[in-house]
Amino acid sequence: MAAISVRAVSHSFGLPGKQNRIAALKNVSFDVAPGEFVTILGPSGCGKSTLLNMVGGLLSPSEGAVQVDGTPVLQPLPERIAYVFQESTLFPWYTVEENFAILLRCRDVPRSEWRTRTLAALTSVGMQDFAGHYPKQLSVGMRQRINLARGIASDTDILLMDEPFAALDEQSRMVLGEDLSALLGRTGKTILFVTHSLAEAVFLSDRILVLSARPGRVKATVAVNEPHPRPPDFMLTSDFSELRNQCYALLRDEIRLAMAEAVA
Amino acid sequence: MSGPAAGTIAELAPARRRVAAGWLHGSAALRWGTLITIAVLWEVAARWSGNNGLVAPPTAILRALVTQILPDGQIRAALIVAVVEITAAYAIAVAGGFLIGVAVGWTRLGRNSLFPIVLFFYAIPQVAFLPLFVLGFGIGPAAKIAFGCSHGIFPVIVNTIAGMRNINPQYVSAARCMGISRAGIVRHVIFPHITGSFFAGLRLSMTMTMLGVILAELYVSTAGIGYFTRQFADTFDPAPLFALISVLTAIAIAMNAMVRLAERHWLRWKG
Amino acid sequence: MTETSRLWPCAIQGLIAAGGLLLWFVVTQSGEVSPLFLPAPDAVVNAWVALVRSDEFWPAVGVTLTTIAAAYILAAVAGLLTGWLITRSPLLTRAFEPLVSGIFAIPITLFFPLFILLFGIGQESKLAYGAVYGFFPVALNTIAGFAHVDRRLVDAARCMGLSRFGLFRHVLLPAASPVIFTGLRVGFFICFASVLGGEAIASAAGIGHNIALSAELFEPARMYAWIVCVVAAALVLTALVSTIERRFRDS
Numbered sequence: 001m002a003a004i005s006v007r008a009v010s011h012s013f014g015l016p017g018k019q020n021r022i023a024a025l026k027n028v029s030f031d032v033a034p035g036e037f038v039t040i041l042g043p044s045g046c047g048k049s050t051l052l053n054m055v056g057g058l059l060s061p062s063e064g065a066v067q068v069d070g071t072p073v074l075q076p077l078p079e080r081i082a083y084v085f086q087e088s089t090l091f092p093w094y095t096v097e098e099n100f101a102i103l104l105r106c107r108d109v110p111r112s113e114w115r116t117r118t119l120a121a122l123t124s125v126g127m128q129d130f131a132g133h134y135p136k137q138l139s140v141g142m143r144q145r146i147n148l149a150r151g152i153a154s155d156t157d158i159l160l161m162d163e164p165f166a167a168l169d170e171q172s173r174m175v176l177g178e179d180l181s182a183l184l185g186r187t188g189k190t191i192l193f194v195t196h197s198l199a200e201a202v203f204l205s206d207r208i209l210v211l212s213a214r215p216g217r218v219k220a221t222v223a224v225n226e227p228h229p230r231p232p233d234f235m236l237t238s239d240f241s242e243l244r245n246q247c248y249a250l251l252r253d254e255i256r257l258a259m260a261e262a263v264a
Numbered sequence: 265m266s267g268p269a270a271g272t273i274a275e276l277a278p279a280r281r282r283v284a285a286g287w288l289h290g291s292a293a294l295r296w297g298t299l300i301t302i303a304v305l306w307e308v309a310a311r312w313s314g315n316n317g318l319v320a321p322p323t324a325i326l327r328a329l330v331t332q333i334l335p336d337g338q339i340r341a342a343l344i345v346a347v348v349e350i351t352a353a354y355a356i357a358v359a360g361g362f363l364i365g366v367a368v369g370w371t372r373l374g375r376n377s378l379f380p381i382v383l384f385f386y387a388i389p390q391v392a393f394l395p396l397f398v399l400g401f402g403i404g405p406a407a408k409i410a411f412g413c414s415h416g417i418f419p420v421i422v423n424t425i426a427g428m429r430n431i432n433p434q435y436v437s438a439a440r441c442m443g444i445s446r447a448g449i450v451r452h453v454i455f456p457h458i459t460g461s462f463f464a465g466l467r468l469s470m471t472m473t474m475l476g477v478i479l480a481e482l483y484v485s486t487a488g489i490g491y492f493t494r495q496f497a498d499t500f501d502p503a504p505l506f507a508l509i510s511v512l513t514a515i516a517i518a519m520n521a522m523v524r525l526a527e528r529h530w531l532r533w534k535g
Numbered sequence: 536m537t538e539t540s541r542l543w544p545c546a547i548q549g550l551i552a553a554g555g556l557l558l559w560f561v562v563t564q565s566g567e568v569s570p571l572f573l574p575a576p577d578a579v580v581n582a583w584v585a586l587v588r589s590d591e592f593w594p595a596v597g598v599t600l601t602t603i604a605a606a607y608i609l610a611a612v613a614g615l616l617t618g619w620l621i622t623r624s625p626l627l628t629r630a631f632e633p634l635v636s637g638i639f640a641i642p643i644t645l646f647f648p649l650f651i652l653l654f655g656i657g658q659e660s661k662l663a664y665g666a667v668y669g670f671f672p673v674a675l676n677t678i679a680g681f682a683h684v685d686r687r688l689v690d691a692a693r694c695m696g697l698s699r700f701g702l703f704r705h706v707l708l709p710a711a712s713p714v715i716f717t718g719l720r721v722g723f724f725i726c727f728a729s730v731l732g733g734e735a736i737a738s739a740a741g742i743g744h745n746i747a748l749s750a751e752l753f754e755p756a757r758m759y760a761w762i763v764c765v766v767a768a769a770l771v772l773t774a775l776v777s778t779i780e781r782r783f784r785d786s
Contacts, residue, residue, distance in 0.1 A: 294630040295630040295633065298630070373544065376544040377545075380544075380548065381548060388765075388766050389731055389765060390728075391731050391732035391743070392743075392746060392762045392765040395747050395749070395750030395751075395758060396758070471641070471642060475642035482644065482647060483735060497652045500652070506649070509645055509646060513645055516641040
């Protein structure tokens with residue numbers, strides 16, 4: 001059975017019949033197998049995040065259905081799905097450790113294990129020395145690393161990631177991408193990842209869904225047959241650039257369409 | 265975007281935002297519906313209790329407005345004087361507040377040394393000085409204008425300085441390099457930059473100016489609006505008192521609206 | 536900041552304060568200003584000492600402070616409750632937030648004669664007036680605080696499986712509390728000024744009444760003595776409130 005199953009999902013914002021009604025997604029269907037890393041790639045405004053919000057149970061689609069392990073998603077499912085947002089969603093009024101404590105309390109982890117679990121998660125992203133810091137005291141990149149660690153520490157089978165590296169500079173993105181690939185090779189989580197970076201998509205995914213400009217449809221699927229963890233050298237191979245070019249060719253017209261619509 | 269206001273418990277309900285969005289358009293209807301319901305209940309309660317309470321029902325207020333307040337030349341004159349006082353006090357407060365704000369906010373030294381003094385005076389309840397204004401300026405419009413101005417000037421000063429503190433020094437440097445004069449820098453760099461904060465100050469300043477003028481009007485009960493409110497209150501005549509206050513409320517709403525219209529006109533470029 | 540750049544502002548502030556006092560002396564000595572409007576500083580000091588020693592001082596202060604306290608408690612409780620209830624639904628927030636802010640933009644002093652009509656000349660009218668005026672900033676900021684919590688943080692909390700109470704305790708309350716504290720502070724000073732103002736306009740007791748009475752009886756030194764008390768009280772309260780606020784923010 002598919003870990004995530006999206007069936008004929010369409011979604012619009014605004015009231016039916018109103019001028020400002022926007023069709024964000026149109027008849028999107030796909031499955032994600034257990035342990036698979038699937039990336040949704042598309043021009044800005046094509047409904048990538050909307051789609052992820054539906055899988056996460058934060059939004060109900062206007063039409064169609066989303067299922068996780070065969071059960072329909074009607075609300076957030078904290079035991080099964082962890083969500084890493086675009087920007088750090090660490091609570092600014094708590095220290096890093098307190099932020100983890102809230103999560104672990106929700107996960108019903110016994111209090112005695114909180115500290116070791118927190119440190120383990122922080123160590124996995126190289127942030128073990130910052131448990132006592134407030135988010136404001138850290139750089140954007142550090143915050144997002146911890147945000148990622150918190151998502152992984154949720155210990156769910158499914159991880160949704162909405163452009164988790166968007167706020168980072170290119171160098172940090174690369175390093176974090178490598179870390180993520182290594183981490184996921186070990187844990188075997190099912191991941192649905194949203195990005196508009198071609199290199200990120202190719203480097204991380206088993207499968208890439210290319211979405212069209214608004215309203216988003218699945219325009220094409222690109223498979224990346226390369227085992228995890230992927231070495232940084234993968235980016236230098238001709239396979240990598242070929243896949244990247246293939247994605248760009250699929251996207252180019254859609255990006256222009258999206259930009260034209262954004263101006264109009 | 266018509267997304268719902270962020271983060272209320274009500275939205276915890278299983279992903280129902282789509283349905284909620286449909287109801288949001290009824291918010292204005294709900295607001296006016298509630299106000300009309302209150303007016304109707306007020307009317308019914310007043311009639312049911314025999315109409316001899318101290319709270320006049322809406323219809324009696326309307327009748328008093330048409331038959332007692334509006335035809336009365338003296339009350340009309342008092343209202344016009346109040347509007348003139350508010351306008352004059354506001355004009356002085358805005359112009360003076362802007363000039364003082366720019367002067368104090370221009371340099372870092374000015375901000376560090378003089379701004380605390382401004383805040384010190386802002387923190388004092390000026391109403392303690394109300395009798396002093398009447399002693400100094402008499403019971404005529406001068407005292408009311410001065411007192412209104414003393415209330416209205418502080419929000420303008422404080423918001424002008426707050427806006428100037430956030431100016432990106434690169435804009436000023438760029439203007440200097442282009443050879444723009446000091447006045448030109450105020451006009452073309454500083455003023456457009458502080459408009460957001462400045463207009464927030466203007467809105468608050470209007471409320472405070474009206475507060476100051478009305479306080480002084482009510483304090484001086486031998487003439488003007490204060491005389492009439494005292495008359496109606498002393499004779500336990502609620503309907504004309506409510507009616508007079510309704511007119512003043514309408515004036516206050518209109519003056520607030522004018523400030524907002526001006527703001528919308530000047531801030532078009534902000535989109 | 537260097538040592539000298541911190542020194543200059545202090546020096547300038549000191550100079551201005553000293554200059555103001557000096558001006559007060561010179562102007563009153565020269566006889567240019569009527570002593571009815573501005574009495575000499577020493578006359579004010581003498582009047583102040585006499586005032587504090589008099590029998591009527593503490594009762595008047597007591598009346599005003601009790602009224603302010605009662606008005607503020609009413610305003611704060613009602614404001615917090617109203618703000619909380621309105622933000623339980625986006626529809627209610629959209630319907631009533633403009634109403635509350637619209638009324639607050641009107642000087643509520645306009646309605647003061649109604650309070651006199653309904654509650655009489657005694658302290659009850661000042662209490663009600665102060666409570667109503669102080670209610671608005673508390674309610675408005677409570678609405679603003681709870682209605683504008685960062686959407687992403689709420690989503691993140693829901694995805695982690697926080698309970699309703701957990702969401703309130705760990706997300707909504709900490710996110711909203713700085714804004715709510717501002718409302719509580721503004722509300723307090725509005726209560727303070729409203730009660731004093733109400734007493735000055737129409738009442739039979741309290742500090743505001745005594746200021747107005749001294750003016751009517753042409754006892755300017757005594758009026759200034761009362762004003763000094765109000766200014767001192769305002770400064771002490773400002774310092775106190777900001778200390779409390781800082782303590783809360785740190786913890």
